[in-house]
Amino acid sequence: MSESTPIETVWIDGEFVEAAEATESVLAHGLHYGAGVLEGVRYYDSGMGSVLFHWDDHLDRFYRSARLFDLDIEYDRAELTAAAIELVRAHEFRDGYLRPLAYFGPSFDGPSLHEIEAFPTRVVLMTWPRASRIHDDGIDVMTSSWRRLSSTQVPTTAKLTGPYASNMLARLEARRNGYEDAIMLNSQGEVAEGSTANLVVVDDGDIRTPGPAADILDGITKTAVVELARDLEYHVEDRTRISRGELYDADELFFVGTGAEITPIVSLDGMAIGSGTVGHHTRRIRERFFEVVRRTTDEYDDWFTYA
Ligand code: PMP
Numbered sequence: 296m297s298e299s300t301p302i303e304t305v306w307i308d309g310e311f312v313e314a315a316e317a318t319e320s321v322l323a324h325g326l327h328y329g330a331g332v333l334e335g336v337r338y339y340d341s342g343m344g345s346v347l348f349h350w351d352d353h354l355d356r357f358y359r360s361a362r363l364f365d366l367d368i369e370y371d372r373a374e375l376t377a378a379a380i381e382l383v384r385a386h387e388f389r390d391g392y393l394r395p396l397a398y399f400g401p402s403f404d405g406p407s408l409h410e411i412e413a414f415p416t417r418v419v420l421m422t423w424p425r426a427s428r429i430h431d432d433g434i435d436v437m438t439s440s441w442r443r444l445s446s447t448q449v450p451t452t453a454k455l456t457g458p459y460a461s462n463m464l465a466r467l468e469a470r471r472n473g474y475e476d477a478i479m480l481n482s483q484g485e486v487a488e489g490s491t492a493n494l495v496v497v498d499d500g501d502i503r504t505p506g507p508a509a510d511i512l513d514g515i516t517k518t519a520v521v522e523l524a525r526d527l528e529y530h531v532e533d534r535t536r537i538s539r540g541e542l543y544d545a546d547e548l549f550f551v552g553t554g555a556e557i558t559p560i561v562s563l564d565g566m567a568i569g570s571g572t573v574g575h576h577t578r579r580i581r582e583r584f585f586e587v588v589r590r591t592t593d594e595y596d597d598w599f600t601y602a
Contacts, residue, residue: 304385306378306420309370311385314421324414325398328406329457332360333396335553336379337425338602340389341590346599347379347393348553348588352515357395360453364408368397368418376600378420383602388424392554395420398456425554427585433561433573436489438539439465439477443487443510451510466490476550478542478563481510486537492552493517496537496545497576506534516551519598523583529576547574549581557581 302314325331334353338345354372361368370378379393399408400415441464444451449458462479469477469490478494481487488494488511495517496503502524507513521533542548546569548560557580559573587595 301387302421302423304382305422306382308418309374309378311381317419317421319417320401322401323398323417324400324402324404325417325456329455329460330364330366330406330408331396331398331456332357332364332366333394333454333456336393336395337553337556337588338383338389338391338393339427339588339590341599341601343590345383345389345391345602346588346590347383347602349515349519349598350376350379350600352518353395356454356515357397360455361397363450363453363455364399366397366399367416369416370418375418375420380600380602382420382422386422386424390424390426391422392425393420393422396456427556428558430558431573433559434475435473435562435565436476436478436560437469437472437474437564439468439479439490441465441468441477441479443479443481445482446507446510452507452513454512462490480539484539485509486539486542487511488514489550489552489555492550492555492558495520495549495551496542497547497549497574498545500529500546500576502529502531502576503535503537504531504533505537508534509536514552516553516556520551520557520580520584523587523595524580527579527583529580543568545569547577549577557584 304311305314305317334357336347336353338347396419398417400417402414444458444461465477465479477490479487487509493514505511521531524531542563543566548568550558559577561571586592
């Protein structure tokens with residue numbers, strides 16, 4: 296984040312604190328072993344204030360992920376929701392990214408998580424500006440040599456901080472090789488997802504996307520986009536298995552996720568996907584997505600929390 300990023304305030308354990316004062320001890324357990332949980336939530340300028348996209352689902356996943364570490368988030372949904380809304384309102388930007396984070400604080404005692412009561416737990420909300428990127432030319436991606444972690448190694452449907460090391464290596468490998476991002480296969484060699492987004496395949500006007508059995512993070516944006524696509528009368532197979540080879544024959548590919556929103560993929564491993572330009576169906580679904588999140592339609596109102 297640049298120094299000019301206008302993050303003024305963060306919320307830590309019930310208090311609003313100036314961002315510059317929000318520092319952490321080097322003894323924080325979460326810093327050493329990645330036993331933390333995180334969320335990423337988009338909010339959009341609706342023209343009448345900001346709207347948080349699927350906030351309730353992000354909160355669900357936040358609490359669900361924390362249970363895995365016996366990490367006790369002592370704030371209930373109403374408290375975190377009120378804090379999030381106040382934090383969004385406290386900043387001038389209306390298009391942003393909100394990051395809930397919870398981890399074990401300073402009480403350094405090796406990687407152990409037993410006697411967890413001795414560890415102070417931190418719960419933090421922070422926000423920064425984030426405008427949508429339309430990616431009109433689409434992006435070039437590669438198949439990563441790093442495999443998506445298996446859910447026999449770590450629960451892949453949770454959003455835990457430590458396992459992101461694997462996703463970061465995949466993205467770094469892609470960037471080093473001149474690609475924008477990576478597609479990760481799972482330990483069986485089937486298609487899993489992007490480094491920080493889910494993958495959607497369009498073939499003959501039908502849509503397919505891997506499900507949790509492929510060891511993906513079953514994204515909140517993907518679930519929403521599947522609903523939108525079905526409402527646009529697409530046939531969608533949401534929990535399918537996809538082989539690597541099928542990707543090169545696809546008509547269109549795109550990423551979906553909180554950060555990615557809808558990001559068209561125009562080549563994979565140096566091979567054009569379809570025509571090698573942003574496809575018709577990707578455009579159509581993307582346009583619909585932005586109509587909805589910018590609230591130029593009043594449909595899908597229950598997807599939004601008004602700040
Ligand atoms: N997979 C991974 C690995 C991710 O990091 C993300 C971003 N959270 C996604 C998928 C998309 O999930 P969501 O739509 O819930 O942000």
